[in-house]
Amino acid sequence: MAQSGEKIRVLIVDDISETRENLRKLLSFDPGIEVVGAAGSGEEGIALAREFHPHVILMDINMPGMDGITATQKIMEELPATQVVMLSVQGETDYLRRAMLAGARDFLTKPPSGDELMNTIRRVYEMGKARAVTMPAQPTGPGVGPAAPTTERLGNVVAVFSPKGGVGCTTVAVNLAIVLQQMLGDTQKVALMDASVQFGDVGVMLNLQASRTIADLIPHAADLDGEVLNSVVAPHGSGLKVLLAPPQPEMSEGLLDIIQEGGEEGESRSAFGIILDLMRQEFDLTIIDTWSWVDDITMTVFDAAALIVLIVMQDIPSIKSARLFLEVAERLGYPLDKIALVVNGVDRRRGIRVEQIEQAMIPVAAQIPLDEHVVRAAVNHGTPFVIRDRGRPVSQGIASLARYIKDALTEDEEESEEEGSKKAESQKGVGRLRLGRRVFR
Ligand SMILES: Nc1ncnc2c1ncn2[C@@H]1O[C@H](COP(=O)(O)OP(=O)(O)OP(=O)(O)O)[C@@H](O)[C@H]1O
Ligand SMILES: [Mg+2]
Missing domain, CATH: 3.40.50.2300 (Response regulator)
Structure with a gap:
């Protein structure tokens, strides 16, 4: 305002x-x-x-x-x-x-x-x-961005994004992360990261009063290690580990510049990139809530992501922007199966039908019904609805998305193992992504 x-x-x-x-x-x-x-x-x-x-x-x-x-x-x-x-x-x-x-x-x-x-x-x-921030002068797409360390096997990243604000990215990211933690938590370390570094709502939705946030990592970006990271991530009662964004006014312009452009002299990666790499070293799976514009933070997330969950609602502006993003994604060299299209707030009586959305774009990976009562109550209570109202259709929608992601990532792992991960990656030229085309036939 x-x-x-x-x-x-x-x-x-x-x-x-x-x-x-x-x-x-x-x-x-x-x-x-x-x-x-x-x-x-x-x-x-x-x-x-x-x-x-x-x-x-x-x-x-x-x-x-x-x-x-x-x-x-x-x-x-x-x-x-x-x-x-x-x-x-x-x-x-x-x-x-x-x-x-x-x-x-x-x-x-x-x-x-x-x-x-x-x-x-x-x-x-x-x-x-x-923030008075300009876009990066250099493209940061695949192959031109700063390289992540390749010696270690890095964990998977799933980004939740929409080019339109207010369509439910944070809601989906938080609930999805909880379900994935429940599904995979026995064998894998799962984390949630709030990359809306200045306007993050993840802490509110999980009722986590962050004493420490990503802002505390920035000054140490040059010499970060797992121990420092683990002292900053907030443990949620569900078992999920959460790297929070600071409450709104705290991320000063200066910090924001550093996190984007980051790095000590001679350090080619941004502070954000370094922190993200460390998350991938510490966690098998990191779900990332992003804000709604394509800047160098979101680009860093997209490049790292095995899957980008693209959220749309059943209205023309949202669908138009998402379509435009699909085209941009293609230009960035991302294969379409890196995008998991999700329709949120589905109301069968209103808006553009899901089938029409699919015709205009790509097949939908999951639908999450509209449920104002349950969603609002969950936010007010600070407990995600997949915990409070597990049996409700809105929670089941999130669960179906979680299963889709689990399957896609498992398929990725299996194929990588079969072919030898290095060979598969170099052949594909898209980092870790090697998802099956089955879903898009
Ligand atoms: N499936 C749903 N049913 C009903 N309400 C929903 C649903 N999903 C999200 N909402 C509501 O829509 C609003 C926006 O959700 P949310 O904050 O998750 O969106 P966002 O895309 O992260 O927005 P921002 O651009 O502000 O980050 C919130 O009030 C949320 O409670
Ligand atoms: Mg949000």
């Missing part, structure tokens, strides 16, 4: 005057937002950004002359605190990936709805307030 009555200053950059006017009209409904200017080209956009120092720029990706990506890059060099939201039409994912690497914070598909537009502007504005 805008601080102390400050209006969010927005600059619109689009070569089509009608689009500029439509955006301006939509934004005029929000008294907290002020459109400080509208530019018809990348060059003009840069000039107006210099003049007005907007908080947020809505930038068309594809313009004659200087395109939105180049303009974004130049603006990020001069005004790194500016938050750029890319506007694109379907099918421009190649651009989009480059735009994100150029420093764009988020993206919207044209034409955005009023709600989407305002929510995105507010979200990136809040992020900008909390």
Whole structure:
């Protein structure tokens, strides 16, 4: 939310005057937002950004002359605190990936709805307030990112992600981790990590008052070991070990910069990457709750993940963003079977049908029903619903996702063993991932 009555200053950059006017009209409904200017080209956009120092720029990706990506890059060099939201039409994912690497914070598909537009502007504005961080200058996709130590066998990572906020990532991650701990805990060490390092809710959902969090590990990133890590992870009553994010205000801008860019001089990996590697050394399976944008923290998680649980709800904006993410994932070189699509909050009477979602995307790995009562009661109580209300359909939905993950990872292990893990990995070229295609036939 805008601080102390400050209006969010927005600059619109689009070569089509009608689009500029439509955006301006939509934004005029929000008294907290002020459109400080509208530019018809990348060059003009840069000039107006210099003049007005907007908080947020809505930038068309594809313009004659200087395109939105180049303009974004130049603006990020001069005004790194500016938050750029890319506007694109379907099918421009190649651009989009480059735009994100150029420093764009988020993206919207044209034409955005009023709600989407305002929510995105507010979200990136809040992020900008909390941190003046630019995207990495170098791609961090597979093969180009810093290498994890390869001598040891690292544990599996399962990321829970959605490019739209508020669709249930934290809810799913927490409950899923508990069920996987129950399923595998006898033989495997299971952990949950909150990679929403600044806005983490995992502690609240598990009623864990963290005396120690990931923030305590950052200063030691250069010489971390299992002992230090184990003194920081919080034990939950279920047996699950949890690496928490600090309560909101505590992760200062400085710490956030360090965790992303991290490292001592000469250290190529970010502090976050080092901490993640250590989690993988200590735990056989780490479930990671992420926030909703693709930045270097989420990219580090994605690269490490054997599976990315992609959460959607039965509405168009959520499905559109998830589809866009699938395209981005493909560009990043991730095979589609690295993504486990999950529909959360399923209500058979409302919204887009699950079959339609599958047609638009990929087969759904699990469905989690809508159950406002049970889910809310669990949050209020600080006890996950898979513990409190084990028999309810919403808990069974999580259990089916857990079984899917267990099977996929087991299949991975078996195939790796058969073929000799090193050979299999080098053939696949995608790290640990070697999931069966059976599910996607
Ligand atoms: N299956 C469900 N049935 C009913 N309510 C749900 C369900 N899943 C999540 N919710 C509710 O939706 C809201 C958002 O959930 P949650 O915080 O898990 O989402 P998120 O994607 O992690 O959001 P954020 O972007 O804020 O991190 C919460 O109020 C949660 O209780
Ligand atoms: Mg969350």
